[in-house]
Amino acid sequence: MFENRLTKVFRHISKSARRQNITCYRVYDDDIPEFPFSIEIYEDYAYIAEYSRKHTMDEDAHEAWLDNCLELISKVLDISPSKIWVKQRQRKENRQSQYEKLSQESHILTANEGGLKFKVNLSDYLDTGLFLDHRITRDMVRSEAKDKKVLNLFCYTGSFSVYAAAGGAASVTSVDLSKTYLSWAEENMQLNGFNGPQYTFEHADVLQYLDNLKINTYDLVIMDPPTFSNSKRMKDFLDIQRDHVTLLNKVLMATKKDGIVYFSNNYRRFVLDSENIEASSIKDITAQTLPFDFQQKLIRKCYKLIK
Template sequence: MHTIMSDKYQMFENRLAKVYKHLAKTARRQGISCFRLYDRDLPEFPLIIELYEDKVSVAEYLSSHGMDDDAYDDWLERSVQRVGNVLNAPREDIFLRTRQRKTDRQSQYEKISIEKAEIVAKEDGLNFKVNLSDYLDTGLFLDHRITRHMVREESKDKHVLNLFCYTGSFSVYAAAGGAASVTSADLSKTYLKWAEDNMELNGIYDPAKHHYVHADVLQYLDDLKINTFDLVIMDPPTFSNSKRMKDFLDIQRDHVTLINKVLMAMKKDGVLYFSNNLRRFELDEPAIEASSIKNITAQTIPFDFQGKLQRHCFRIIK
């Protein structure tokens, strides 16, 4: 039995080493220091492993592993050990996040640790505060690296709106691209503060140009003036039933209403980047009042997410 277990860990380590060699080469060539290394590649190891500079984030996904607590803890620690072997990373540089069983769909906002391991990570020459310990996500969604670059390329002199802005990484890119103004809206004060911190980290904090709106986006859309924005980013949660929201959000059911309200607030020929993570999402194109809709999912998948990404991304022109 022990040999079978050892073989299993060796298989995991071999897999990691092979993938790391391949991805690290591409990352170096592209000047990328934060990337996803492993995403539940082997069913016995339901982990997501990401590198942020010289730190390692290991997130464990819920699985019906059938182990008792002691066996599970042993499995987790031995898995982390193998990660350290491959990456030559000391244990204190590996940050482990495990998902608690919660029925609340908003559990992504729950703090999961009293530690505070924050670092500044670089992407595309910009700085971002990354938290490796306290939340289920680090604060920087690596899968939108290419989409952020697209936004930066077309932000010059534009009035930009970032809805469900999370920690404001799209806002930072837009401001760095020379946007005339950037408005970031989110229901979480924690994330809005984080978005402000990210702007400050890049020396582009300017209250006269860049605004942070604490609001339920579903209601906020009804208050927007028409023909105001040139460029909008909207990456909503798949579902949300936060107690602070008036209505609950179901992105398949509600996307037409959301998109059409956003288009009302945009100038003619304005661009909306719309994405979501619902695996079986289908865009109801005929119901959307746009002059052009392009599915850009394939173009926005980075090298470290090839074949692994379940999100959708569209470029919609008013």
């Protein structure tokens, strides 16, 4: 059952990827409940996340089952077992879990997307450093960044910042609470030749950082916050459903007239309170920003706001 499903979706998705010259994409995402994996291709490597679930197997039996699954995945994807990396994750995680190192060994490679380069880590953290579902959104940012002052909040590893710089942004400011990921963002910028004083990296709690921004400063803002965050380094607890209106209105105050704000989050039950957001235009762009390899799984919401 699993082999048939994986063979079918891989044949279809890999064909679309080759046609679009895409080398990093998702192949499978929990399609069959008994095989709760997310499988992604990064160049000639495979990254597999096994979602935790209740089962009746003891530890040895589970390991044997997993080994059998990996052997099958290796065969279907035609990727050597030595180039397959596996992580186990909870179905519900906060952003902090991304930051926790899982392994003492590292396997880092350079991934290519949209003519740009990104450092990807397959071994050390729960996430690789490149969220593949925002491929189209990143390209939108690149197409609109020319000569603009860009602010990337909750920047993670700075992929939106790289695209903004590639689009000719006048300046790009990247903000994150994690020094690890902010340093990674700087590496990604340098990997693409984006050095200089117009590219700045701010180690800060975004909730507090927004209170200190000057009004009417930025032309283009990207905000992709976690659903929840209670990091010890944060002054306040973040709940995106509860707090999004306050966050967005503070962002809009710092945005110039007719400036653009891209806002996304991966809370599946998220409802935008558009009536209380002080924007002249709000458009739900979730569907048009969902790539071909995520069509079956609506994993996040995405909006374009104009001040």
